[in-house]
Every structure is written in structure tokens, then in C-alpha cells.
Amino acid sequence: MVKLVDVAKKARVSEATASLALNRKPGVNPVTRERVIKAARVLGYSPNTLARGLATRRTHSIGLVVTDIENPFFGSLTRYIDQFTLEAGYNLILSVSNDDLELEARIVQDFIGKRVDGVILVPTLLPRRDLSYFETLRKHRIPYVFSTSYYAGVPCACVMTDLEEGSYALTRYLLGLGHRDILLLVSKSPEVVPSKLRIQGFRRAFEERGLALNRKRVVQCEHTDFECGYATTLRILKKGKPDAVMAINDIMALGAKRAIKELGHAIPEEISVAGYDDVIFSSIPEIPLTTVRQDTRQIGRLTVELLFRQIRGKAVSAKVHWVRPDLVIRKSTSACLERSRHEAIGN
Amino acid sequence: MVKLVDVAKKARVSEATASLALNRKPGVNPVTRERVIKAARVLGYSPNTLARGLATRRTHSIGLVVTDIENPFFGSLTRYIDQFTLEAGYNLILSVSNDDLELEARIVQDFIGKRVDGVILVPTLLPRRDLSYFETLRKHRIPYVFSTSYYAGVPCACVMTDLEEGSYALTRYLLGLGHRDILLLVSKSPEVVPSKLRIQGFRRAFEERGLALNRKRVVQCEHTDFECGYATTLRILKKGKPDAVMAINDIMALGAKRAIKELGHAIPEEISVAGYDDVIFSSIPEIPLTTVRQDTRQIGRLTVELLFRQIRGKAVSAKVHWVRPDLVIRKSTSACLERSRHEAIGN
DNA sequence: CTGTTAGCGCGTTCAT
């Protein structure tokens, strides 16, 4: 294992000079510097980041916790966060929490142990009561930022799509098409931010029209995947046909579509379906899903920016930085035929 | 920053004893041990992994390089690799190479600097000539394993699907349906393992039937994404209609489907389409893509297993460990109507 | 400009 002292010897300088030269710091003769750099290359020297981190108290790595890396939405977000941190000269350490609160805590603890310079956290879809690791992060003066969602009660900046607005826009659009009996599929814990905001936007659109919101149409699902979207929709449709189905994400919406088709209903003629996220697959001609796009690139960019601002010592207010959602209308939604026979449809 | 010495003081023992106690090593009085552990908890002690790694020369973290984390295929693979390494008590450091050779090299160099205990590499879709970082890995005695593909000329174990076999099975199936003029969309550099093997399987199926393979039907694409699958297919179809189109992955196949539909051809009646990977979206009713499934869980499990065998000091032969592919027949393929009018279709 | 020295926080002999 060739180390700094070996390089120094070969270049006939002291360890300190070798260090300065290799780190391109000022105050070292250009000729000596080149000699050191060459010696390092010849010997195949690769600096030990651990030792460096121990000495400088900075690791140049930031930790990212993601809930579900199989979902292209988070895949895309991860890609951009990785890209932007890399451009800033930092490395990303990624771990997958799999929506498990305890695992998430372990991961963050590990990040702290690794002395990362910052943490980006994509919260799980479960309410977190034990906030102790945030306290540990604070004690260690490790900056952290929420991305995509946040845990209530944690004083921390957050970058996320204005889900309430997106949900509102989508619901308003559906109501405008004459739909009244709209099913909303949310997560297991509806009090969690991503669900809560979507429900709020949903309700706002109804109230705006002076319509009452049937709370029973807001359905909690154990998981937020294809299977669960399918099973839940199937179960509910057997008890009565809604005008439209909105899901918390695209993949659940696709599950819902499957259930609807299986029961012989036409989409969108009989039932409209809408998702959320605008995952790449949703734009494919076969899928044509109406959805609300979340700009992962923008979210990633702002998240990284906010984190680095803190790393550079600047204070960042613990508020939410909202990213604008984008209603994307495709072919899984259309006017509600049944209603239009009975009622006049408002604008 | 509370450190080991602080814990030791609070527990009224020496640093050495505190270390032994916290690491649950033998030779320390159970009572003292509890006292130490409690002191650590009270103080919110979080051991500095850097210092530990420096002292023990083991970091308990392994590095993973992935090419494209937006593709659910790699998302799924990453999920399993993360899971299995975690179960083994190791942490994963993930970086995205974005199919960039130079970036890949930088990432691996960084892993070496971080003194990871092992590296898992998903090679890019480009041929790698500069093999120097493998030499550096060897010098540092850091074990490494290829997953999903490998670079020719590097003595290293690899876990991947038997792509040749999968491609053969799929081609054979299409030939059996009467298709003869089959388009094969591969990557920019056809000499790269994932493309080469698919082409070989393709050819074997043709030769088995005594058919000549029209080399012009093996088409190289700049990228392996939806857009490129779409554009390439569009371009080629304008010069003549093939019986079927096979793509190197599912997402390209979907691009091909779009092009075919856009030109007004029916799938599968006029042109059959098949993909590769069996990404979750391919199973969705709207997509019904015939494809070759790769068992990401199995690949992930074996990859991690092979790496840890090396980490434990056991020798591992530098051969490829093939995982069985699985032909999945859905509704994007069917018998070739045109041929069946003219020729008798073999079994 | 360059060399000397003292930590960074922890694990690990070797005594006791």
C-alpha cells in the first residue's frame, strides 16, 4: 500500500510538501510540484480518504436516503441529485430505506458515523414519531434537507412539488369534465404529508364548486404499488362504479386501470383514470395516462443547492420550497358521459 | 463532538476497555460493559467510522457502480444488491456512471480512496480499453465483481443472465411463428458483451434452421432508450417492413412499438415486437410485451455472494456465472400472417 | 518555499 510518505521519499521532499503539491495548494515550487505529481502517478498512489477526512473533518461525501429505487420517479430524482452533487465535487452515498422507519434511522446513523458533510432525506410514507436522529445530526452539525416530502415537527428545509396545487388542478379538471363521484387512492397513513396535501387539494376543488366531499371516497391503501392499486380498485368497484379514479402515483393508477378493464368498463368512456408523478412510462402511447408531472430535475437541483448553502455555512430557513406541478392531460380521462346526460356541465 | 474518550471517562474506565465493551468483544466484565454502553447511549455517542476504518483497515462498505438508475431494471438490481449487502452487515455506496467511461473510472478511483471492502461494477455499454483502474484495485487488494455484463480482458468473476440463450430462445420462438425478416436493435458498439451475446443467440437460432442471417438487419443504435428505439425503427420501416422487431431492452422495444403504430401497422398482426429484461412495466395490460426476463434478485444475490466470498479471503474463479433467462410470451408477438400464406411453417 | 511536529479518533498490542 503506497502512501504519502512513499511519494514524498521518491520525490525527495517532505510529507508536508508532498501533501501541498498533490492538493494543488499554493506555496510550492512548480518544479517540485510536478516532481511530486509524477512520483505519485508512477507509484500508483491513491490518497486514503479516511485519513484525510479524519484530519480535515470533511469527507466531501453526502448521504442520500431514498424509499424506493425501483420506482423510476425516485430513480430519476436520484440521478439528478447524483449529477449535481458530483458537479459540486462531492460524492453521493445512497441507501434505500424501503419505506421502513427503523431502517431509515439506521441508515442515517450510519451516515453520521461516516461523517458525511450533509444528508438528503426522502421521507417514508409513514409518520415518524421518534425524531432522535435529527437531534444527533444537529449535534454533529451535519446539515440535512428533505426532498419530495418532510416529517412534521422537524425544523428543516424541504424541496418538493406543490402536491396540493397539483391535486387541486387535477381534481378541478375532472370536476370540469362532469365527474362527481371521484375515488382518491392514498397511502396507508393519510396524515402523512404526501397524502395529506393531495387530499387537501382534492377537497379544495370540491369546495370551490360548493360540492360536498364524500370522505369514503378517499381510500387508504396498504402499499402504493401496482398490485395494491389493482386490488383496492377491484374491491371498491364491486360495490359501485365511480366516475373517475385518482391515484397517489402513476404505478398505482396503472393497477387501477387493470382492475377497471378486468371488470369490463371502458377507459375513459365509463371511468376516467389519473395518476401522479408522470413517470417516463406514463407517456408511452399504450399507457396515455393523465397525470401530474413532478419536475425531478428541478427538485434535485434545488435540494442540492439548499444543502450546499448550509454546508458553506449559510443559514437556510426551515421552510418548504415548492416546485410547480404540471397537469398533463392524456387519453385516460374524458368527459363524464353519464352526468352530461343529466346535468349541465359547468366550465 | 463526543468521542470514545468521553464515553470512557463517563463510565470511569480506560479508552481501551470502552472500545472492547462497545464492540462486544470478550474479556470485559459484563457489569462494566453495561456501564459503558449506557454511557455511550446517554452521551449520544456515534463512533467515527473514518477513524475506525483507519485503524482496522476495513470499512464495512462496498461500492456499487450502476450505469442508469432511471431504468427500473437497474433500479431493481440495485435494490437487491443493497438488501443483501445490508443483511451481511455492510453498507452500500452507490454511484451512477451514466454510461460514461471516464466517469466510471473516476467513481472507482473514489471507491478505492474510500477504501471500500469490495466493488460491484455494472459495466457501461462501451468497450473499455484503459483497464488501469482494475490494476489499482488489485494492488489495493480490493475484491471486485462484475454484474450484468463484463469487460473483456479483465480477470474477474461475473454474474449475468445468459443473454445468448435468452436471445436464442426468443429468436427461435419468432422463427417458429414464421417470421424470417427480423430486425435486431442493439447498442452503438456491437462488440460489447451485452450486444455481442444477443447477436450470437440471434444468429444461432437462424443457423439452426439453416437460414442465412441478413447482417443488415442487426442495427446499431446510438442510445438504448425509448427515443432511439422509436427513431431508429421509424427510419428503417420507411425503407421496408420487417416481420418482427427485437430490441436489446424493453424500453427500446416500446419505442419501436410507437414507431410501428405511427406508420399504421398493426401489432402483432403485421409486425411482432419483443423486448428484453421484463421490466415491471412490460407486464402491464396495456403494454403486453413479449420479452426475456432477467432475474434481478438472483443476479443480485449471486453477485453479493461472490464478492463476500472474496472478502472472506476465499479464491473465486474469474469465470462468468450464468443466470437462466426466461422467455415471457405476451401479446406483442404472434404468427407471421404473410409468411404463413406462402410457406409451411416448421415446428 | 520547505521540513518538523502534533493531532484527527479509534483499535490493538503488551503490561499489569
Add this chain to the structure above:
DNA sequence: ATGAACGCGCTAACAG
């Protein structure tokens, strides 16, 4: 069973 002293590889502060 416990403690003192040293080393892991590197950077930073201070001399020269």
C-alpha cells in the same frame, strides 16, 4: 479484567 502507549495515513500550524 483493565490501562498505557503506539500506529493507521493525512493535514495543519509553526519553524526555518
